[in-house]
Amino acid sequence: MFCDLHMHSTASDGTVTPDELPAMAKAAGLSAIALTDHDTTAGLPACQAACETLGIAFVPGIELSVDPGVRPGEEHDAPRRGTLHILGLFIRHDDPGLKQIEHRMREARDSRNPAIVAKLQELGVSIDYREVLDLAKEQGTEIIGRPHIAQVLIRKGYVKSVQDAFTRYIAQGKPAYVRRDRLPATEAIDAIHQAGGLAVFAHPVQLGLTDPDELEYFTARLRDLGLDAVEVLHSDHLPALVRQYTQMAQKLGLLTSGGSDYHGSRKPVDLGSQRVPFAMYEQLFQARRRT
Numbered sequence: 570m571f572c573d574l575h576m577h578s579t580a581s582d583g584t585v586t587p588d589e590l591p592a593m594a595k596a597a598g599l600s601a602i603a604l605t606d607h608d609t610t611a612g613l614p615a616c617q618a619a620c621e622t623l624g625i626a627f628v629p630g631i632e633l634s635v636d637p638g639v640r641p642g643e644e645h646d647a648p649r650r651g652t653l654h655i656l657g658l659f660i661r662h663d664d665p666g667l668k669q670i671e672h673r674m675r676e677a678r679d680s681r682n683p684a685i686v687a688k689l690q691e692l693g694v695s696i697d698y699r700e701v702l703d704l705a706k707e708q709g710t711e712i713i714g715r716p717h718i719a720q721v722l723i724r725k726g727y728v729k730s731v732q733d734a735f736t737r738y739i740a741q742g743k744p745a746y747v748r749r750d751r752l753p754a755t756e757a758i759d760a761i762h763q764a765g766g767l768a769v770f771a772h773p774v775q776l777g778l779t780d781p782d783e784l785e786y787f788t789a790r791l792r793d794l795g796l797d798a799v800e801v802l803h804s805d806h807l808p809a810l811v812r813q814y815t816q817m818a819q820k821l822g823l824l825t826s827g828g829s830d831y832h833g834s835r836k837p838v839d840l841g842s843q844r845v846p847f848a849m850y851e852q853l854f855q856a857r858r859r860t
């Protein structure tokens with residue numbers, strides 16, 4: 570039996586609606602799924618209802634973008650670090666603290682996205698922010714991110730693919746990149762716990778700490794802040810990394826998780842492709858907070 574504990578819907582930057590994901594999961598032979606949209610719980614009720622109809626276990630989740638410094642004040646002292654995402658699994662979707670964070674993150678996005686578009690215009694790309702808003706509206710999302718801007722660039726013929734848009738324009742370090750405010754790790758982990766969830770260090774490879782000792786030190790600091798688990802199985806993790814992260818989790822006394830990080834047609838990754846053992850879901854389910 571298998572599960573997939575990391576995926577996105579049209580509520581953020583996936584291309585499949587929350588109510589269609591469970592049927593796809595069932596067809597892929599999955600017995601449990603978590604919906605983990607970026608900074609929003611908007612898709613959870615519809616996904617849960619469809620899971621109940623189909624008899625698949627549902628894990629309400631969220632994926633928060635976190636500042637890669639782990640202590641307040643340390644946030645910008647981390648030039649070599651890349652992306653830090655924390656998944657909340659088994660969260661209450663209507664938790665007021667989490668709602669407040671969603672609101673803050675949306676504001677951060679809404680001030681950053683027009684800045685990206687302005688930079689693109691400076692680079693000679695003829696794009697209007699209105700076009701991005703229209704696309705988001707078409708897809709029914711309120712969480713607008715770089716993948717949506719990328720799609721507008723594809724439509725207008727400036728780039729061939731989402732990947733192309735990132736590597737030429739909007740990835741970190743590229744000419745139209747704009748940083749957005751992110752949550753301190755403490756706040757993300759506390760909010761997830763307050764909402765009854767488990768905090769999971771998502772796709773550690775994306776942090777960019779290639780030295781295993783440095784990554785272990787960093788993860789131990791996250792554990793000090795309350796981290797519950799490490800996502801060991803992920804589409805970006807080669808087998809050697811899966812082994813490294815599994816050993817690290819064991820050593821630090823953390824649980825393990827896994828998922829495909831499915832984004833629909835936006836990324837060349839299939840739902841359920843990580844073949845995550847159902848036992849991983851069961852262990853997390855046992856550990857979840859019952860409040």
Ligand code: AMP
Pocket residue numbers: 582607713714715716731732735736740832
């Ligand atoms: P944003 O939330 O606006 O910062 O956009 C981040 C999202 O863009 C991530 O969740 C990924 O889905 C996608 N993304 C980030 N980096 C890349 C990349 N290099 N290539 C393709 N997609 C990416």
Ligand code: FE
Pocket residue numbers: 577582607832
């Ligand atoms: Fe994404």
Ligand code: FE
Pocket residue numbers: 632654771772
């Ligand atoms: Fe992520």
Ligand code: ZN
Pocket residue numbers: 575576577605632830
């Ligand atoms: Zn994700």
